[in-house]
Amino acid sequence: MMKTTITIQNLKCGGCVNTITAKLLEIDNIVEVQVDKDSSTVAFRYKDPEDAFKVKEKLKKLGYPAVDNKNSLLIKASSYISCASGKMQEGSF
Template identity: 35%
Template structure:
């Protein structure tokens, strides 16, 4: 199992979190998506490491951007 933590800009509410969670959950192999709104972080649990391009695409599809 692999865990990846990323920072996402602009997530401020439960609706934001749900959008991000839904898009990331569509990536094959993702088991769980944990979101900490107060810190703007997302933790992704998956079978294997997830390609950074897939994560970025899912975040952008949800209407947000990776921080940094």
């Protein structure tokens, strides 16, 4: 297994962290997901480079694109939805 860290955009709170962690762990061959809200990073272990690409794509769909991706208004809106979903999971609404 290899390990990598991606710096992302739009990471705001614990709700975001919950959503990102849960959604990335649904991807095959992705383990040990660690989201650091203070540094806006997502670290994880993966089996093949293709798995890491899937994580990057999933993060973008959730509204948390890597810093080397464009952060459009639509992507920002997606992050608010993911954030709210994560807050509901932790019961902080």
